[in-house]
Amino acid sequence: MEAVIEAIPQTGDIRLTLEISARQNFSAKSAQKIARRFVADEISYLLRAGDPNLVVGRRLFWRVPIELALPDRGVIGTTGTLDVDVETGQIFATPEAIAEIARHAEQLAA
Numbered sequence: 001m002e003a004v005i006e007a008i009p010q011t012g013d014i015r016l017t018l019e020i021s022a023r024q025n026f027s028a029k030s031a032q033k034i035a036r037r038f039v040a041d042e043i044s045y046l047l048r049a050g051d052p053n054l055v056v057g058r059r060l061f062w063r064v065p066i067e068l069a070l071p072d073r074g075v076i077g078t079t080g081t082l083d084v085d086v087e088t089g090q091i092f093a094t095p096e097a098i099a100e101i102a103r104h105a106e107q108l109a110a
Contacts, residue, residue: 022060024086028052031062031084038082038091039066043102046070046109047079060086068105079104 026034028051035049050065062084068076080101083092 018056020056020060022087024060026062026084026086026089028054028062030089031064031086034084034089034091035064035066035082038093039101043098044105047101047105048075049082050078052084054086055083061092062086066101068108070109076108079108 031052032049035052039047039049046068048067048069050067052062052064055061055063064082064084065078066080066082067078070076080097082097082101084090085092
């Protein structure tokens with residue numbers, strides 16, 4: 001299960017009750033650093049980590065956008081995302097997801 005609220009109606013009542021608890025051992029900035037180090041070591045030094053968003057699922061995690069940034073042009077675009085657990089700092093990424101980030105980066109660079 002994952003809870004994402006993309007659009008809130010302009011009028012009417014909204015009532016949400018959600019209770020999830022987790023120990024936040026890794027902040028948004030920590031998750032960003034973990035993701036940045038991972039992509040630099042595993043994919044390319046030209047990738048950077050954007051500002052994370054907190055995602056509510058079976059666990060709480062930070063979803064970190066991964067962006068391609070070229071020295072002469074700056075940020076070109078987003079190549080994918082990495083999820084970082086708020087409690088453990090573990091990155092959730094399959095080999096396929098990592099390959100997809102790399103493929104998107106190559107497409108954007110071209």
